[in-house]
Amino acid sequence: MSAEQVYRDLIAWLNKTWWGLPDSPELLPLMRVTYTPAEARLLTGLPFRGVSLSELAAMKQMDPAELWPQMEAMARKGLAFSGQRQGEPFYGLNDSFFVLLRSSFWPGKDDLRTRQMAPKVNRYFRDSFFAQYADAHTKGLRAIPIQRTIADTRQVLPYEDVVQVLEGQDYYSVSHCPCRHRKNMDEDAHTCQHPTEVCLHFGRLGRYLDANGLGRPISKDETLEILALSADSGLMHSVSNWQEGVDTICNCCACCCLFLEGFHVLGHLRAQDPSNYRVSVNPATCKACGLCVERCPMDALSLEPHGQATNKKGLAPELKAELCLGCGVCAHKCPSGSLVLQHRPETIHPPQDARENVKRFFSEKAAAQQKRQAGGVEE
Secondary structure, three states, X not given: OOHHHHHHHHHHHHOOOOOOOOOOOOHHHHHHHXXXXXXXXXXXXXXXXXXXXXXXXHHHOOOHHHHHHHHHXXXXXXXXXXXXXXXXXXXXXXXXXXXXHHHXXXXXXXXXXXXXXXXXXXXXXXXXXXXXXXXXXOOXXXXXXXXXXXXXXXXXXXXXXXXXXHHOOOOEEEEOOHHHHHHHXXXXXXXXXXXXOOEEEEHHXXXXXXXXXXXEEOOXXXXXXXXXXXXXXXXXXXXXXXXOOOOEEEEEOOOOOXXXXXXXXXXXXXXXXXXXEEEEEOOOOOOOOOHHHHHOOXXXXXXXXXXXXXXXXXXXXXXXXXXXXXXXXXXXXXXXXXXXXXXXXXXXXXXXXXXXXXXXXXXXXXXXXXXXXXXXXXX
């Protein structure tokens, strides 16, 4: 079998997961630098949910002692998920979203593979890869407010309270932001000045990262310190977009975050899912410094003439309410305290768990496709 066919077979297998690999001139060159032919052969047919080493050895007709180091090496590259079940190693297929947009860049390495992958992923991302999210209103991440920017914390729901999210975890890990590192490793992309080691992971996912050198273990206090550093740096807290089993808090910037790039560059209808808050402005105390406009990751604020403004410029922030994610990045550093987050009129409940998130993803894509086929226009 030719090497190209080996990769074609892996592509076909990966297309059976929730996230596909659209055909593109960028695809095969990317697959070649991401997987070796031997890795592609082993991963083709590997169940997404995972099987024990002995089961996989039987599937591949290999000696477990020969197979084990190869699977461990792929886990260290982020190509396969790994863990222990009943005292035996198990391995599962990592989907293409996980490999190309997350695990390959978590370690923050500056090596040949990373340098080769980064520009190819960036081109494929814009060519067709991320278009799969264009029709989905339910995204993989949801903005979570910076706590101190909320005017009335009595209404904060557990899944929107970053402290409560952390309290429910039993393991904490940090990796580099894969979006930021991917951009920084691409000579044709901009260089982001924000800190990179700010991607937080919990529980089973965190253990997987640390066991394979994709991240490092940290304490809950260190996790809180990273969140504070990120907020001060102008980064937006973004959490797994479901209520139960949250395993990630990203700290996102407008220039690198894949969801924000989908909105700003690719024209998607939504960036991330919003929190249940929206910024409110007191024009009478605003100094018209423009810091909030500069910090907003959605370009939702602009300084405009305002009749209640008391500053010499006569300006105050004007909000495009439909763009506000309710993250609090603008309010966090407001020198006059003129911006706070207020609860939206209606409460939006995110999916209950990751499975429901994926169900909504497919349902929304199907509905948009049906609308187009019927000659309608997706709003």
